[in-house]
Amino acid sequence: RAINKVLFFPSEVTCVEHFFSPLSTHSCLCPLPHGVETSFSRLLHYILSASSSLNVCVFSFSEVNLSRALLLLHSRGITIRVLTDRDYSAINGTQIGVLRKAGICVRCDRTSVHMHHKFAVVDERLLITGSLNWTQTAVQRNKENILITEDPELVQPFVKEFQRLWLNNNPT
Amino acid sequence: RAINKVLFFPSEVTCVEHFFSPLSTHSCLCPLPHGVETSFSRLLHYILSASSSLNVCVFSFSEVNLSRALLLLHSRGITIRVLTDRDYSAINGTQIGVLRKAGICVRCDRTSVHMHHKFAVVDERLLITGSLNWTQTAVQRNKENILITEDPELVQPFVKEFQRLWLNNNPT
Ligand SMILES: [Zn+2]
Ligand SMILES: [Zn+2]
Numbered sequence: 514r515a516i517n518k519v520l521f522f523p524s525e526v527t528c529v530e531h532f533f534s535p536l537s538t539h540s541c542l543c544p545l546p547h548g549v550e551t552s553f554s555r556l557l558h559y560i561l562s563a564s565s566s567l568n569v570c571v572f573s574f575s576e577v578n579l580s581r582a583l584l585l586l587h588s589r590g591i592t593i594r595v596l597t598d599r600d601y602s603a604i605n606g607t608q609i610g611v612l613r614k615a616g617i618c619v620r621c622d623r624t625s626v627h628m629h630h631k632f633a634v635v636d637e638r639l640l641i642t643g644s645l646n647w648t649q650t651a652v653q654r655n656k657e658n659i660l661i662t663e664d665p666e667l668v669q670p671f672v673k674e675f676q677r678l679w680l681n682n683n684p685t
Numbered sequence: 686r687a688i689n690k691v692l693f694f695p696s697e698v699t700c701v702e703h704f705f706s707p708l709s710t711h712s713c714l715c716p717l718p719h720g721v722e723t724s725f726s727r728l729l730h731y732i733l734s735a736s737s738s739l740n741v742c743v744f745s746f747s748e749v750n751l752s753r754a755l756l757l758l759h760s761r762g763i764t765i766r767v768l769t770d771r772d773y774s775a776i777n778g779t780q781i782g783v784l785r786k787a788g789i790c791v792r793c794d795r796t797s798v799h800m801h802h803k804f805a806v807v808d809e810r811l812l813i814t815g816s817l818n819w820t821q822t823a824v825q826r827n828k829e830n831i832l833i834t835e836d837p838e839l840v841q842p843f844v845k846e847f848q849r850l851w852l853n854n855n856p857t
Contacts, residue, residue: 517836517838517839518838518839519839519842519843521842622828626695626822626826626827627822627826627827627828628827628828629816629817629823629827629828630816630829631816632816642816642830643814643815643816644744644801644802644803644814644816645801650798650799651801654798655798655799655801656794656798656799656800656801656802656850658843658846660814660839662839664689664836666689667689667690667691670691670693671830674691674693
């Protein structure tokens with residue numbers, strides 16, 4: 514059955530260490546609630562479900578656990594491409610430098626207009642899109658939405674638009 | 686066949702007077718291109734397709750033609766509710782005052798966090814959602830997306846979330 518769902522934010526703040534260190538699932542000593550499913554843990558789950566590629570197109574990217582998810586996928590050999598807005602790639606707390614340093618391919622939209630998208634495509638099959646920037650404020654405080662779908666009528670236009678924007682922002 | 690499509694922006698700037706004065710369709714003398722379908726004209730088309738209700742939940746609302754569309758629907762007796770962010774309801778060029786003055790029901794999220802949604806639900810049946818704020822910059826300059834769907838699995842959560850946010854922001 515095809516995935517087709519909506520997540521609303523803000524998300525309750527819970528421990529997500531089990532996504533990154535499977536061994537510690539039952540032994541984490543941090544003060545956050547454990548074993549609770551939230552909008553954010555579902556978002557992480559879908560991103561970490563990538564088995565071949567992940568294309569991310571987000572205006573701002575500073576949320577640390579989303580960055581850790583990309584680093585984990587990168588270490589598993591998943592092909593990751595990140596397209597972001599130039600103006601926001603330089604702000605405080607951005608994860609763009611961390612991703613680049615790890616060898617993940619990042620391009621910045623250098624035009625004077627905003628690259629205002631907030632979407633990702635997993636394995637060219639699953640679309641994650643909505644109002645949510647990849648920041649802690651968006652996840653933990655704002656009223657936001659994300660739609661997650663495998664419907665090809667919705668996914669394919671985003672696959673093509675990502676490819677178009679990626680080629681348009683070739684730095685060479 | 687259910688509507689299920691994606692629109693990308695920026696949209697070409699073309700004349701949209703025919704939506705508001707049907708008589709002038711072939712006689713408009715303005716300098717903009719006429720008779721051209723664009724992402725923005727499709728967005729207007731779907732908003733103006735409302736026959737009973739329109740619920741709008743947008744962070745910022747300053748685009749004049751979207752405001753005119755709501756005024757036209759209001760004059761036809763469509764029940765309109767607009768929920769927006771307090772911080773942005775006071776900025777330059779906002780249409781919130783115009784809508785209120787015309788008798789359209791508007792509520793502002795007064796919390797310190799952002800009401801960052803950008804969605805609308807037409808007749809509790811058609812969802813319009815994405816990265817696009819209802820501003821001229823978003824429509825004419827930024828790289829943005831909007832998804833338009835009648836899929837109940839996607840529409841119904843937004844119908845419920847609107848109702849929840851609307852009741853939470855009751856000014857009385
Ligand atoms: Zn923990
Ligand atoms: Zn004209």
